[in-house]
Amino acid sequence: MKAMIVNRFGDFGLYFAILLIFSFFKTLDFCTLNAISYYLNDIYLNFFDLYSLNLQEFICCFFFLAVIGKSAQLGFHT
Amino acid sequence: MEGPTPVSALLHAATMVTAGIYLLLRIAFVLENAPNIMLLLSFWGALTAFFASSVGAFQNDIKKIIAYSTCSQLGYMLSACGMYNFVGAYFHLFNHAFFKALLFLGAGSVIHAVADEQDLRKYGLLVNYLPLTYITMLIGSFSLVGFPFLSGYYSKEFIIN
Numbered sequence: 395m396k397a398m399i400v401n402r403f404g405d406f407g408l409y410f411a412i413l414l415i416f417s418f419f420k421t422l423d424f425c426t427l428n429a430i431s432y433y434l435n436d437i438y439l440n441f442f443d444l445y446s447l448n449l450q451e452f453i454c455c456f457f458f459l460a461v462i463g464k465s466a467q468l469g470f471h472t
Numbered sequence: 473m474e475g476p477t478p479v480s481a482l483l484h485a486a487t488m489v490t491a492g493i494y495l496l497l498r499i500a501f502v503l504e505n506a507p508n509i510m511l512l513l514s515f516w517g518a519l520t521a522f523f524a525s526s527v528g529a530f531q532n533d534i535k536k537i538i539a540y541s542t543c544s545q546l547g548y549m550l551s552a553c554g555m556y557n558f559v560g561a562y563f564h565l566f567n568h569a570f571f572k573a574l575l576f577l578g579a580g581s582v583i584h585a586v587a588d589e590q591d592l593r594k595y596g597l598l599v600n601y602l603p604l605t606y607i608t609m610l611i612g613s614f615s616l617v618g619f620p621f622l623s624g625y626y627s628k629e630f631i632i633n
């Protein structure tokens with residue numbers, strides 16, 4: 395039971411990462427993303443001029459959550 | 473993540489928990505432009521490798537020991553990914569699948585032979601009763617610790633280099 399709930403947090407990370415990629419680039423194709431990824435670092439998200447966030451690091455944070463959730467790393471182990 | 477022993481041999485060795493590392497390898501081109509996240513991955517993997525192997529050293533269940541060892545090796549691969557050594561991580565993932573499946577099936581053989589007893593403290597002198605299982609588990613363990621000329625030696629040497 396605990397393992398299942400912990401795994402859902404990891405799935406959340408993967409889901410949000412895919413959602414962010416699709417909402418910004420309108421594609422999920424690996425070849426297209428490979429061509430785009432070099433310019434990913436220049437995009438910043440602005441939240442009401444309060445602070446800006448690098449889009450690439452934002453996406454990678456969610457991928458990081460997915461990886462440590464799926465591979466049962468520290469914090470998500472059972 | 474408990475299950476019957478052949479199922480956990482499949483899940484822990486090749487299919488389920490290594491899916492995270494596989495995801496990391498597939499999206500490597502996105503990750504490698506974000507050095508902060510790579511540093512975080514590297515530290516997190518090293519921390520997990522240390523923590524999981526320390527916990528596994530104090531377990532009494534034979535399957536839990538092997539499962540914590542899997543967790544530790546995955547941390548090792550994550551750490552290698554964080555240091556931009558994706559090829560080494562994939563090589564270690566491949567070799568780890570083989571010797572960890574061997575260890576799990578050997579553990580299943582032992583558990584079946586001693587009438588479903590999983591407590592390590594109640595075993596003893598099993599080399600007299602299960603010589604073939606003893607030899608295969610010895611080979612798997614030597615490969616896991618990186619004994620020269622076994623598969624774990626080459627992949628761990630590649631990561632550490």
